[in-house]
Amino acid sequence: MISHYSEPAVASIGAANQLLNLMVFVYGFITIGTQIIIAQYIGANKLRDIKHVIHTALFGSFTIGMMISIVFFFFSKSLLTFMNLNEELIQIGNSYLQIFGGSLIISALSAVIIAILRTHGHTKPALLIPMTASILSVIGNYFVLYQPFGLPSFGVSGLAYSSVFGNMIGLIISVALLKRYIGFSIFSFRFRKISFPILKAILMYGLPSSGETLSYQGAQVVVTMIVASLGASVLIAKSYISAITQFVYLIASALSQGNQIMVGRDVGAGEFERAYNRGMRTTIIGASASLIICLITFIFIEPIMGIFTSNPEVIHIAKEVFLVEIVLETTRSINMILVGSLNASGDVKFPLICSLLVLWVISLPFSYSLAIWAGFGLVGVWIAYAIDEALRSILMIRRWRSRIWESKSLVQQTTTLDEVSV
Template identity: 40%
Template sequence: MNTDQKKLSLFALTWPIFIETLLYMVMGNADTLMLSQYSDHSVAAVGVANQIIAVIIVMFNFIALATAVLVAQYLGAERKQHAVEVSLISIAVNFLFGLVLSSVLFFFGKPILYTMKLSNHLLTEANDYLMIVGGFLFIQALIMTIGAILKSYGFTRETMYVTIGMNILNVIGNYLFIFGPFDFPVLGVKGVAISTTVSRLIGLIVIFSLLLKRTKMPFSLSVLRSLPFHHIRDLLKIGIPSAGEHLAYNTAQMLITYFITWLGAEALTTRVYTQNIMMFVFLFGIAISQGTQILVGHLVGAGRYTEAYTRCLKSLRSAIVISITMASISFIFSRQLLSLFTDNEQIIETGRLLLLLTIVLEPGRSFNLVIISSLRAAGDVKFPVYMGILSMWGVSVAISYFLGIEAGLGLIGVWISFIADEWLRGLLMLWRWRSKVWMRKSLIPSIETA
């Protein structure tokens, strides 16, 4: 391992990732919080549209995830040229893929929304948001890919700074379009969508400049044409299974959202507000898991498997302790937090019950966040997918329908299904990590023969 990689530590990697992820969540919550001053129905419409967008982002993410793993392992093995080649190819591939999927959302967003059986008012606003944000989602695909590359090189602070700037621009844009100061046009959902898209475009320009400056990476059409495209095989080998796990989760969440629409707009709005608060609870787990993934990838690339094994378990313990603490704090202040979004007493009371259940839910989620990221970093990508599909659909979706709809427990039943799913998958992932099967999944053999 070279001297640059020796300087990497979990804390040094994680705190910028924490701030960056926090700000990404703030961007989403800023939309929700500021729209809540405009209309609860607009919040519900954007919430449904974002469920669809989340599925598309998962598809982009399969290249970004694979890029992060490959670049980290190549750097750990001190094969910098391979890391550069993978980085450039992944940017080109995700750009083209992003254009295709953005076009699908732009032209076919309304038929997709029809399947969610929204009321006409919600449908119109959701479609406006989907056409603008979804139609330019290829920008987010590029930001994700470039961000993954920078993080694998250890430049987590750079991606954090970009996210700070994007958030500031987004909040300013939201304020202008929602509240209309200085005779600015009040556009509501359309304005929020425009603000989100423009801030992302500016963020892309900045993060791409940082990539070229920090890594000295050559980037031109002639360079791209000369790249060995066999790296695409490894990107797909890791990316498709990884995306399968995320896709299974997001499509299951879409179906569960569909069930919730049967309970009415109030239940849908309650779910959006509560999950916005929950995002801050599992934020720490996300940051720890991403930092751990970078470290495990470097360690596996360098053949230091025992250190990789120990690193994952240490990170897991930290994530569990922090998640329980944050979930408990969120419940204690649940009334105040929910009151930031609404004064509807029914929404507040139901949301408080859901946040109480979150204290049980979040430790289970920590297992999945940390261990699945570590398994992925080691190249063991298929097992989490198989178990994920089995649990998310066989447990989460099934129990959501049975308890939430058939048994009449509503959102409480849905949250119980989330708990069962996260804990079942989490314990299975722990068993897999302790089995050490992942030690035979490293990409280093294919690197050596490349």
């Protein structure tokens, strides 16, 4: 929809979304830590501790979400300047980032409630939350961009407002579902029920787990800065390609999330052999599915790109990139599933260390060298991505097969959450 409105807006919002995605994983450590702890305690049949986990998780997500919202509201222009955008793109994206970023406290609260519902097995009700928010946002986008019924055009700022509206309705639905399926009313929240030992446990598991993805998203911000120096056409192409790849790895992402919940329960119940086999089996299925989807996408990339743009330069760039994407997404699926499996078992530090080393020592220098020095442009960036994912996939397979993760389980180390200490 944005591409039919303004291609410079695509570049500007694409860069802004890199910052927003990064912040999602800043507050995501609360979500991931909560999910790991609840899954293991369900597996261990320690249900009485879960209400304390929910109280603490809501408090943590509210606090972090509020801090992030304040930063975006007051420093949106400075952040876009940091992204190496030109003045025109900064002016386009500033109001979008300020409004949408300033509302991330809503997203933070919804995310932790979705995690609670999913971990309890209520995945279909949890789907209703982002689905409703997305549908309302798309409808809102149509009204603010295309001026039906003679309405004024609100432009890029209108996109942010429609997203905020959709997310607010999603939060209201999530609160209702939390009460219906978990029996927890948001109005029963009490500060005295916040447990600092539980908060320590959430941080102990959530920070390294989310840190792996946070490191990746941080690297994406740096890559976007590199791509921005290659010109607007390349930045626009990256925005379109990134949107398409989200659908390409959708199945692997879904398998990773479902597998993480099940592995966490298996580990909590002490069923390590079942957890090991489940992790390996899901990895094979995910990699196979990703390979097939990538091949199909590569074959039909020209008509797919035609949905977004008729610019022959952008379409040519996309075609070259999606050839590399075949290797990238196949190995990415392995990482997504096995990193989720390791996190669910409590082995959270190893994926983080691997991510930091490979991403920042190998991937980013390769991105700059291949894109700028070698003159490969966006294709060079994607080759660096593929090298990064391939190296980490080898490390994750070796770690999972070593079975060191069996000694990392929270329930194997403590009797109750109140005994947890860092």
